[in-house]
Amino acid sequence: MQFEQLFDMAVKFHGHRCPAMPMGLRAGLAAMKVLGAERAQDKELYVISETGKGHAAGCFLDGIMAATGCTYGKSNIEKRYWNKMAFTLVDTRKGKAVRVSLKPEFFEQALQSPFVQQRRKGMPPQDVPAEVLEPLLQRVLSLPEEQFLDISDPFDFPWEGGQACFDVVRCDGCGEAVFTNAVTEKDGKTLCGGCARPL
Ligand SMILES: [Zn+2]
Ligand SMILES: [Zn+2]
Incomplete structure (x- = not known):
């Protein structure tokens, strides 16, 4: 799938345009690149997300789901509820994993953005004016990975899948x-x- 196609699909799935979903989309793709993995058709990949609920930027996880194909329906994703912008992607067949997190300085800055200021005041994301949102969104789509992601080396992650x-x-x-x-x-x-x- 071309990135543009994937992005359009992810926006439709997610429900609105925002900066955090594309952060997750790019983080998911970065993790897959490290593992040499394709998008999961079934349970070839597994996501352990450290995000939670009741915090900003939870949309990040929808981007990870769209990129990796790890979904709650396929049960190849779980949340740890640590309320952190990080996840581990496991290649279940190779028994290898990679952990990816948002760089703290990048994320702290993102929380100061005019988009988040509107959100803090209670404005739904879909109502934030395009002139506020789009420059932020385009920046997320164009930033080099090393400027906003911490990406581990691949490490061993032995996997025991059970039969359904x-x-x-x-x-x-x-x-x-x-x-x-x-x-x-x-x-x-x-x-x-x-x-x-x-x-
Ligand atoms: Zn969102
Ligand atoms: Zn019953």
């Missing part, structure tokens, strides 16, 4: 189908997570 579960049973509580690898046996009943541990 293909069998379901009916929950004795709600009657819905649940995969057999997540049921609880309780008082002679087979229960799904929702019935065994209601919210």
Whole structure:
């Protein structure tokens, strides 16, 4: 996929134009380059993201997902909720990984940008005027990697993938189908997570 195509797809997937998603897109591509990896069709790659929730620039992770093909549906991504702008990309077949993070000075500066100032005041990202957003976005797209990313050398990361579960049973509580690898046996009943541990 050409970068322009990938970027357009990522913006559509993400939902709005902003600087942080493209940071993640470029960081994901940089990590793949180190590992010599293609975008994951299935679980060839795995992302361990150190981002979390309730902080600015969480959009970074959507860029990583778009670049690497690691998605929550394929279960080849997890979040550590450390609220850091960093992630590890694992090539599951080679057992190799690379960690990429935003340079702290770059990220601190990005949080001072006019875009973030608008966001701090509560403006949704899609409402930030283009004349404020676009120069920042274009800068992220054109900056040399070494000016905003810290990229580790590749390192060993032994990987044990499990086989997926293909069998379901009916929950004795709600009657819905649940995969057999997540049921609880309780008082002679087979229960799904929702019935065994209601919210
Ligand atoms: Zn965004
Ligand atoms: Zn149930």
